[in-house]
Amino acid sequence: MLNWRSQRVRAWYYQAVLIGMLIVLVGWLLQNTLGNMRMRGIQSGFDFLLDPAGFDIGESMFTFTATQTYGAAFLAGLFNTLRVSGIAIVLCTMWGTILGIGRLSSNALARGLCYAYTELFRNIPLLLQLLMWYVVLVELMPDTETPLRFRDWVLLSKEGLALPKVMSAGLTLTPEFLALTFGLTLYTSAFVAEVIRSGIQSVPLGQIEAALSIGLSPSQRLRLVVLPQALRLIVPPLTNQYLNAIKNSSLAVAIGYPDLVSISNTTLNQTGRAVECIAIVMAVYLALSLLTASGMNYFNRRAALKER
C-alpha cells in the first residue's frame, strides 16, 4: 500500500485530486451549458462551419465570395487580423526603438519630443485614437471622384490609398485598414519605447565605461555591448506588447475593418451559435498569443548572453 508518510506520494496524490476536481468542474460546466441550451431549444454544434456564409467581406487576402463556408469566412477574418497585427508589430518595434533611444538622447529637443509622444499616446484609450484616425482619414480625404494624385502611382481618396502599379492588380489600402494599422502602431510604439528605454538603462554604467575605454564608437557600443545585455530585460515585456497589439486589433469592429472578431459577430448573428463562435475566437487568440510568446522565447534564448 502507498506510504502516506512519503512526501512524493503525498504530492502525487494531491495533484491527482486537483486534476480530478478540475475535470469534474469543467465537465459539469460543459454538461450544464449544453443541457440548458438543449432545454431552451437553442441549437449547438460546430457543423455550421461547413454551411455557406451568405455574406461578403469588404476586404480579404484571398478572394472570398458569399458561397464559401463560414469556416472560410473565419479564415479570411484571421488573415485580416494577422495582416494588421503583423504590420503593426514590425512597425511599432522599429518606431518604438527609435523613440526609446530618443528618450535617452543627449539632444534636449529629441528627448522632449519623445517624452511628449510617449505620454500622449500611452494615456489616451486606443479606441478613441482609432476613431480619431478613422474620422481624419474619412473626413479629410478627398471624395472618390476627385482623388489626390501623385503621377499614376498613388491615389488618395475616401476609398483609401490606391497603388495601381503595385503587384499585378494594384493594391488598395482601405481607410479602415490604414486607420487601424496606423493607430495600433502609434499606440503600441509608445509602450515599446518605454520597454526599450528601461532595457537600455538597466545596463550597468560600468559596461558603458568599459566600452568607452576600449575605444568603441557610439553605434558599436550600442550594438555590441548595450543591446545584447539590454535584450534580456527587453524581450519579456516586448512580448507582452506584441500580444497586446494582436488583441487590440480586435477593436477593428468599431471602425469597420473585417477582422476575426467582426466576422465572428456577423456569423454569430446569422447562425445564433453564440457559444461556438466566441469559443472559436478565444481559441484563435490564445493560439496566436502562445505562438508569439514561444517564438519570442526562442529568440530570447538565442540572443541572450551565455553565462558561465
Added chain:
Amino acid sequence: MSPTPALIRHILFLLCLSALIGAFPAWAGKTLDAVKQRDQVVCGVNTGLVGFSAADSQGKWSGLDVDICRAVAAAVLGSADKVRYVPLSAQQRFTALQSGEIDVLSRNTTFTLTRDASLGLHQTAVTYYDGQGFMVSAKANIKSAKQLKGATVCVQAGTTTEKNLTDFSRTNKLDIKPVVFEKFEAANAAYFSGRCKAYTTDASGLASIRTKEAKNPKDHVILPELISKEPLGPMVRRGDDEWLAIVKWTVYGLVEAEEYGISSETLNSLKNDSTDPVVLRLLGKSEDTGKLLGLDREWLARALTAVGNYGEIFEKHLGEKTPLGLKRGLNAQWNKGGLQYAIPIR
C-alpha cells in the same frame, strides 16, 4: 493499510462537492410568473432608433416598439408605466432574451426561420412589415439600386442586412463591397462623411436615420427598391406559452381595434353605447377573452387606453405628420390594401 483520517477527509470532501454540484436546480422559470412577481415587464429595445424605440433628453422612451411593451404591461400588470427598458445592440439582443435578462424583445427584429427555430425563441406577431432599402446622396444621381455597381455600402453588423445585401449583389452582379460596423452610430457617421456610396438597412430605419443624422435630409435619397422582406415584431423565449400568447394577442388586439374603429377617443363611448358584438367582445363587455389568457376581461381595454390602437400608434411615431413621414403602405389594414390582418379575437 487502513485508510488514514486524512484520506477519509478528502473522500468526504469530494463527495460533498459532487452532491452540491448535483443539487443545482434546472432553470425552469416561467416568464409570466416572474413578470407578475416583479410587477414589471423588462423590455429589450433599441439603443436609439427614432420612431421605434428611442429615449428623449429626459430619458423617456417612445416609439412603436416601446408602445407594444407598454400595451403588454397595461394588459398584464394594469399600468403602462410598469416597464423597464433595456437598450440592446444587435449583437446582444438574442443573448439577452435567451438568458432571461429581458422578458420580451421589442427591437425592430426581423422574423426569420433561423431566429424562430434555432435560438430557443418564439416570434409573436408582426408589428411592422418592412423591407431593406438603400440611401444614397442626392448628388450621386442614382435612381435605382441596380446602379450601385462596385459601390461601397455601409452596413451595421449583426443584422439580416448583410446577407440580404450579398444576395442582392450576387443576383444583380453588382460586386458590392460592404463596410461593416459594430455600432450603427459608426455606420451612420461613415456614410454621412462620404466613406460609402450608399447606406443600407430597413427602409423605416433609413427614414429615421435620415431625419436624425443628416445635416440636410433633402440631400439624401431613399431608393425605391425594397430588396428583402423584413417583417418586424416582438420576440419571446420558449418555455412559456402563456406569455407568448399574451404578447401575440396584445398585438392582434391593437390591430383588430383599429379595424373595428376603437380608438383612444371613441373607447369610452363605445364601451357604454356600442352594440357591435365584436367591439363588445374586444372591450370585455360581453365575453371574457382575458380569462383564457390568464388575465382579466379588461386586458385589451387597458392596453387601448394606454397606447391607442395600431393606427394611432403608427401615426404618432411613424406617420406622415412625424419627421419620418412614412405612409401606411404594407402596414395598412387588410381591408384597406395592406398586410395587417389581426387574427380574430374570439
